């Protein structure tokens with residue numbers, strides 16, 4: 001029997017970009033943003049801060065992002081039952097490829113390169129499950145989508161929401177119990 005597949009996003013699902021944007025904002029504008037100031041959007045969507053998005057093009061931006069807590073243990077456990085693929089829309093940022101690849105090798109060395117998918121439009125992906133922080137990616141996905149909570153998606157109500165990796169694992173333990 002074929003194992004079911006899970007497509008797992010990188011940024012804001014296993015890699016945390018928020019602390020870096022908070023630092024960049026503080027460096028650029030001299031102010032540490034409070035949660036209520038960026039809650040409901042991306043930090044570069046704050047008035048006047050759109051230039052911060054340009055830093056995503058910088059070599060090294062994606063190289064030193066913190067790992068989202070419990071994602072390593074969670075993915076290890078999921079791999080016992082599912083074929084897990086890391087699916088990241090990397091193509092917009094040319095310099096991100098090597099950074100993202102190296103980052104995965106350091107923090108997720110147990111994921112085989114065959115299970116890493118750098119893509120443009122995620123609607124090309126086919127799997128049974130997708131974990132992503134962007135509702136637009138889940139909207140074009142034909143399997144079961146899990147929306148991983150991020151500052152910019154807190155108002156979305158269309159998808160099953162997971163707030164952290166404990167909730168991801170609770171979801172899949174239930175799936176496996178059926």
Ligand SMILES: [Mg+2]
Pocket residue numbers: 009010011012013132133134
């Ligand atoms: Mg993401």
